[in-house]
Amino acid sequence: MRWRNLGESSNVEDRRGTFGMRRVLPVRGKASALVVLLVMVAGYYGIDLTPMLTGAGPEVSISEQDSRRASPSAADQELARFTSVALKTTEDTWETVFKNSGLDYVPAKMVLYTGVTETACGYGKAAMGPFYCPADQTVYLDLAFYDDMRSKMGGGGDFALGYVLAHEVGHHVQHLLGMDQKVRAAQSRTDKAGANRLSVMMELQADCYAGVWGHTMQQGGILEPGDLAEALNTASAIGDDRLQRQSTGRVVPDSFTHGTSQQRYSWFKRGFDSGNPQMCNTFDGNR
Ligand SMILES: [Zn+2]
Structure with a gap:
């Protein structure tokens, strides 16, 4: 993707390396000039600010791993900036789509975290992969999901990561349109297999919505050769059947909650080719 000249989203909260607590950042730029001024003024009045500046006070022990997390590598910083730019492109896409239907799009927030974090849906853990909390x-x-995606899921590339992010934003769109509430109500009235089928429909619709985002990226000249193949490859790699076969050696369709590789591939493609969310009705049995 040609993303480097695009703007970032203002809806990102970076909690990496903080474990839910605010990170204490070193004083830089204007702030450090202020500190120098403070020290000079305090010195004039005979007040010693040294303990404050050297951080004397309660000792905070940071393990080696945590301090590594607290100062992310340049590659991680670039990845973080990419996700922020990608989020902004989803905001632009859905703002236009909603406006065309006479609706206001309220953008989702995005939290970047390391390991575990608090959410309104309980604790979020890295092991769960990216998720949306309505x-x-x-x-x-x-x-770290991106490393997993590259190594274990046969995916990778910026557009592939964009697809995963756009899928989560797709769940936000479903939430704004009140679909998740309807599906949850329907799930409570059916058996386990029926509930799983409804879950698959939700997930495939989010894939199709991600495709709609991909379409606008294509129209905007942001995609590069190979990008679409990357995303389709990832969509196939994270199908329930493929993941189940990898972990258990067999496939149990009734327990599917996201859809098969073929389904994920074709619903993403359907959104991508049409650019029309109306084409994403996974609930009408036309699958
Ligand atoms: Zn999903």
Whole structure:
């Protein structure tokens, strides 16, 4: 994707390395000039500010791993900036789509975190992969997922990561349109297999919505050769059947909650080719 000249979203909260607490950042730029001024003024009045500046006070022990997390690598920083730019492109896409239907799009928030974090849906753990919490309308993303995606899921590339993010934003769109509430109500009235089928429909619709985002990226000349193949490859790689076969050696369709590789591939493609969310009705049995 040609993303480097695009703007970032203002709806990102960076909690990496903080474990839910505010990170204490070193004083830089204007702030450091202020500190120098403070020290000079305090010195004039005979007040010693040294303990404050050297951080004397309660000792905070940070393990080696935590301090590594607290100062992310340049590659991680670039990845974080990419996700922020990608989120902004989803905001632009859905703002236009909503406006065309006479609706206002309220953007989702995105939290970047490391390991574990608090959410309105309980604790978010990196092991869960990226997810959307409707209760706080936030997408939670541990960037370590990207390493997993590249190594274990046969995916990778910026557009592939964009697809995953756009899928989560797709759940936000469903939430804004009240679909998740309807599906949850229907799920409570049916058996386990029926509930799983409804879950698959929700997930495939989010894939199709991600495709709609991909379409606008294509129209905007942001995609590069190979990008679409990357995303389709990832969509196939994270199908329930493929993941189940990898972990258990067999496939049990009734327990599917996201859809098969073929389904995920074709619903993403359907959104991508049409650019029309109306084409994303996964609930009408036309699958
Ligand atoms: Zn999903």
